Amino acid sequence: MTNDFEQMLEQTNIQYAIVGEMNSTLKETLRGLTKTRTMSFARAYNVPGRSKMNQAELAKAVQEYILNPALLESTLLVLDAAEWAVFEAAYADPFVQDNYLPYGFYRLMLERGLVFTYFNEGKFYLVMPDEVKGAYAELNTPEFKAKRSRMALVYDYLLALTNLYGVYTPDKLLEVFNAQNTGDSLDKEELDEITKHFLQREQNFVMEDGYLINVGLVFNSEEGELESLLQEIQGKPYYVPDKTELLKYVDDGYFEMTPQLTALKTYVLNRMSDDEEMVDALVDDIQLACSMDAPLDRLIYEFERRDLVFENTKEAERVVGLIVDISNHTRRWTNCGHTPNELGASKLISDQKQGGTNAPVQTKKVGRNEPCPCGSGLKYKKCCGK
Numbered sequence: 206m207t208n209d210f211e212q213m214l215e216q217t218n219i220q221y222a223i224v225g226e227m228n229s230t231l232k233e234t235l236r237g238l239t240k241t242r243t244m245s246f247a248r249a250y251n252v253p254g255r256s257k258m259n260q261a262e263l264a265k266a267v268q269e270y271i272l273n274p275a276l277l278e279s280t281l282l283v284l285d286a287a288e289w290a291v292f293e294a295a296y297a298d299p300f301v302q303d304n305y306l307p308y309g310f311y312r313l314m315l316e317r318g319l320v321f322t323y324f325n326e327g328k329f330y331l332v333m334p335d336e337v338k339g340a341y342a343e344l345n346t347p348e349f350k351a352k353r354s355r356m357a358l359v360y361d362y363l364l365a366l367t368n369l370y371g372v373y374t375p376d377k378l379l380e381v382f383n384a385q386n387t388g389d390s391l392d393k394e395e396l397d398e399i400t401k402h403f404l405q406r407e408q409n410f411v412m413e414d415g416y417l418i419n420v421g422l423v424f425n426s427e428e429g430e431l432e433s434l435l436q437e438i439q440g441k442p443y444y445v446p447d448k449t450e451l452l453k454y455v456d457d458g459y460f461e462m463t464p465q466l467t468a469l470k471t472y473v474l475n476r477m478s479d480d481e482e483m484v485d486a487l488v489d490d491i492q493l494a495c496s497m498d499a500p501l502d503r504l505i506y507e508f509e510r511r512d513l514v515f516e517n518t519k520e521a522e523r524v525v526g527l528i529v530d531i532s533n534h535t536r537r538w539t540n541c542g543h544t545p546n547e548l549g550a551s552k553l554i555s556d557q558k559q560g561g562t563n564a565p566v567q568t569k570k571v572g573r574n575e576p577c578p579c580g581s582g583l584k585y586k587k588c589c590g591k
Contacts, residue, residue, distance in 0.1 A: 214305040215329065221308070221315060222324040227300060231271065231334035234321055235264035243267055246318050250276065271318040272340045278349065280317050281341075282356050283403055288313060289357075295320055295333040296341060304329040313406065359391065359399045363417065365454040367410040370443070371538030372418045372434060375400070377443065385448040409457060419538075437539045444542030460492050465531040472527060476520065477513050487511060491528065495535040504528050 228234045235243060240260045247255040247263055250270040255263060270276060284292060287310045294301050311331060314320045319337050323330045362382050366373050375396055383390045400412060410417050422431045445451065453459045470488045478484055490507050508515075508524070515521040533546045540548055 211305050214307060217308045218304065218306060218322065218329045219324050222322040222329060224324050226325055227323045227330050227332050228321070229299065229332055229335050231268055231318070231336040232264075234334060235268055235318075236261070238264070245316070246271070249316050249318075267318065268336070272336055274340065274344055277319075277337075277340055278344055279402070279405075280313070280319065281344075282353055283406055284313065285360070286357070291331070292319070292333075295331055296338055299332070301331040302328055303331075306331065356399050356402070358386075359396065360403055361452055361455045363400065363403065363408075363410060364457075365451050367417060367419050368454045368457055368459070369451070369536070369542045371422060372416050372431065372438075373443075374416055378417070381445055381451070384445075385451070434538060438541050441541045441543070441548070444536065444540075444547070460496070461536070463531070463534050465527070465534045466492055469524075469527045469531060472523070473513070478511075483511060487513070491531060492535060495528075495532045496537055498537060498539055501525070501528070504532075 223237075228237070235246075240263065243260060243263045244255065246267040247258075247270075250267065252263075252266050252270060255266070258266065281292070287307075291301065291306070291310045292314060306329065311320055311322070315322060320331050320333050323332065359382070362378055366378055366381065370377075375393065379391055379393060379396060400417070404412060409420055411420055411423055412418075413423065416435075418431065422434065466488050469491065470484055473484050473487065474481065487507055491504055494504055494507065505525075505528075515524065534544050536542050536544055
């Protein structure tokens with residue numbers, strides 16, 4: 206972890222922290238907040254009549270909502286794995302001390318008043334109030350644990366299929382889930398309920414017109430790209446890896462490190478640069494661009510922006526050949542997760558620039574080297590995408 210990276214993490218944490226000594230009592234903590242901060246909790250819980258309350262009234266009302274068993278359960282059921290790990294650590298100990306804790310790992314809990322953060326004498330602390338610990342202790346039954354475990358597994362499938370396919374129907378998720386979890390089947394009613402619950406907060410997917418869709422196809426794509434993708438996948442079989450491999454796609458940044466990607470990395474390290482970190486980023490971005498059916502000039506740009514210059518035509522042709530090989534062995538949304546090679550559709554990617562039938566999907570997913578959506582200012586793969 207670089208000093209710059211640490212500094213960005215720390216500054217983000219300080220921005221939302223209370224400066225001063227820690228307080229483990231929810232009642233006293235709320236009393237000490239500004240009315241603006243307390244009002245933010247009231248809005249998060251949609252407290253009725255909040256606009257007419259003074260600070261003391263707001264603090265009392267907010268405390269009741271924070272400790273409400275049903276609301277607490279609802280929040281805890283949508284925490285992802287990284288958030289849950291932070292919650293459990295804060296529950297088990299008086300505080301979590303880590304100046305470089307990614308903001309995205311505790312943001313929702315902070316917004317709901319389940320934890321508070323402090324910056325004191327150069328150290329960042331995350332504290333769960335005693336009253337919240339008590340409320341969770343009563344909630345933490347075997348039934349709750351089973352429900353959370355069940356929902357977490359379904360959530361993993363929602364994310365994995367979103368990242369692997371881009372767009373798919375709930376029926377496809379039911380088919381895959383039930384085939385890989387025999388004896389623990391999921392029906393449409395349960396899936397609908399779980400999906401709606403997770404969509405109460407911002408997700409990497411949305412539900413529209415009967416499809417589960419990667420948010421990039423809805424909010425960051427060019428007009429008509431979703432419709433183009435839906436047309437492109439008609440009649441194509443879905444790539445469905447085994448459960449272990451499939452659930453790796455829960456991580457938005459996951460991709461198979463194919464022999465073709467390894468060959469490009471080896472060539473660039475041996476012939477063009479000995480900066481392994483930079484070359485890893487190059488290969489990472491080449492893979493991501495290929496997964497979106499990017500044209501050849503877009504892939505070559507990844508070399509240009511890193512000042513990697515081809516010494517001669519022969520070297521340029523060699524690199525282009527390696528890129529074409531990567532492209533034909535890269536899993537794509539337009540192929541329902543298959544590679545062009547698997548579908549017998551291998552082609553020179555330069556053909557795409559000449560009016561080929563496969564329209565490129567230029568969707569701006571949250572790229573592995575793009576700023577993290579949690580607002581930390583870091584690259585996604587070094588923050589919430591770990």
